[in-house]
Amino acid sequence: MFQEFRHLRVQDTSDVDHLLSPTQVHQPSTLRSPALEVMTDFIETAPVTVSGQLGVDEALEWMKSQHVRMLFVVDDRDRFVGVITARDIAGTRVMAYAQQNGIARAEVQVRHVMHGKEQIRGLTFEQVSDATIGDLMLTMQGSGDQHVVVIDEGYAGVKRVRGVISASDISRLLKVSFEIMYEAKTFAEIEKIVAHGGEL
Structure with a gap:
């Protein structure tokens, strides 16, 4: 049954003292780093999906289990x-819908409070390929969007969602909260925040 596999010879680690960290391999990301560094590319990572008929609280649990917002x-x-965010479910949207329609919160489904695709803004893959993280940050800061979808064209000109960019991923990569960045008045201030790990 296991004939195609082989035992690997395990090594002694008593003479190993150091742990490698990503900063020793890659330069830390900055506002001038390629925007593609923060894009979740669906060619490499499958999108996390949900049915519109699912209850909102079940959808929130699904988000938590998949570590997405x-x-x-x-x-x-x-x-x-369309899309639905943790903010949509945790905010006033769900209760407002339940009250307007005379139903219990448990009866509210994803389709009732999601953002339909006609409401969603996106960038093309070409735009993102030619942009920096700073460009994305400025764009999302200006629009107030926490997520932006990335669109490209497949065979025969079929448009599809190629990926997604989230404010939380940018914050994680730069080690600075988006809220702190919003307080900055100039791009130079933002660069200073990033350089000093979140402090002005």
Whole structure:
């Protein structure tokens, strides 16, 4: 049964003293780093999806288990129809819908409070390929978006969502909260915040 596999010879580690960290391999990301560094590319990582019929609290649990703050909503034919974020579920949107429609919170489904794809803004893969993290940060700061989808064209000109960029991923990569960046008045101040690990 296991004939195609082989035992590997394990090594003694008593003479190993050091741990490698990513900063020793890659230069730390900055505002001038390529925007592609913060894009979740669906060629490499599958999008986390949810049915519009799922209850909002179940959707929130699904987000937590997948370590994401946004889900792509698909219909019964797996077509992209919108997105829902943790903020949508945890905020006032769900209760407002429940009250307006005279139903309990437990009856509110993803499709009731999601953002339909016609409401979602995106960037093309070409734009992102030619941009820096600073460009993305400025764009998202200006629009107030926490997530931006990235669109490209497949065979025969079929448009598809190629990936997503999230404010939280940018914050994590630069080790600076987006809220602190919003307080900065100039790009020079933002660069100073990044250089000093979140302090002005």
